[in-house]
Amino acid sequence: KRSALGETLGGFPASYEDLLGYDAVILANVSGPMLAGVGQEMLADFVKAGGGLLFLGGDRTYGQTQFGNPNFARLLPLTSDPAGDYGRLKAPSGLALTKATPVGAGVAFSGRETVLYAHAVRPTDGSVVVATLADGAPALIVSGDDAVRVAAATLLPFGEAPAGKVLYGEADAWQQLMADTLKWLMRQEGGARPAPR
Numbered sequence: 001k002r003s004a005l006g007e008t009l010g011g012f013p014a015s016y017e018d019l020l021g022y023d024a025v026i027l028a029n030v031s032g033p034m035l036a037g038v039g040q041e042m043l044a045d046f047v048k049a050g051g052g053l054l055f056l057g058g059d060r061t062y063g064q065t066q067f068g069n070p071n072f073a074r075l076l077p078l079t080s081d082p083a084g085d086y087g088r089l090k091a092p093s094g095l096a097l098t099k100a101t102p103v104g105a106g107v108a109f110s111g112r113e114t115v116l117y118a119h120a121v122r123p124t125d126g127s128v129v130v131a132t133l134a135d136g137a138p139a140l141i142v143s144g145d146d147a148v149r150v151a152a153a154t155l156l157p158f159g160e161a162p163a164g165k166v167l168y169g170e171a172d173a174w175q176q177l178m179a180d181t182l183k184w185l186m187r188q189e190g191g192a193r194p195a196p197r
Contacts, residue, residue: 040072054178063084079122094133095115103180103184113167117155121154149184
């Protein structure tokens with residue numbers, strides 16, 4: 001919601017009881033100020049209590065924002081440049097899975113998926129890079145600690161795909177990867193935790 005006081009996040013659970021009723025929370029293009037310190041602390045506690053958290057990139061998140069609560073910021077499986085970290089890639093990029101993990105097992109990119117914009121971020125120590133751009137830059141990173149399940153997608157859904165390609169978010173393989181990620185975040189997957197890279 002926009003107001004004279006800035007942007008706020010509408011519909012965020014008002015109490016721990018409400019928040020803990022969810023298995024996972026998805027934050028799509030959400031900045032630190034939208035959550036405020038209290039929301040960040042509640043989400044940190046939610047994840048530590050076993051809830052899953054999925055971050056989706058955008059022009060207001062990662063390097064474009066400040067997550068002022070250190071308990072919350074430490075949960076992210078990536079670091080970014082506080083001066084801003086996203087932009088158009090030099091050339092359209094495809095996607096690749098890094099290795100077989102419970103997140104993305106059975107997903108196969110066709111080569112038609114294309115990414116035009118992405119965040120330039122760095123995985124934190126112990127995190128797992130599940131998918132990359134063609135140059136090896138991370139596209140999907142998950143936490144490496146089984147007790148804390150956080151996933152971060154670094155791609156932005158901007159632009160139009162070149163002829164013969166499909167923008168990654170519209171591609172069946174990316175949608176399957178996101179479905180698998182949500183299952184993992186909600187602890188519905190089978191199999192073992194992926195090993196850190």
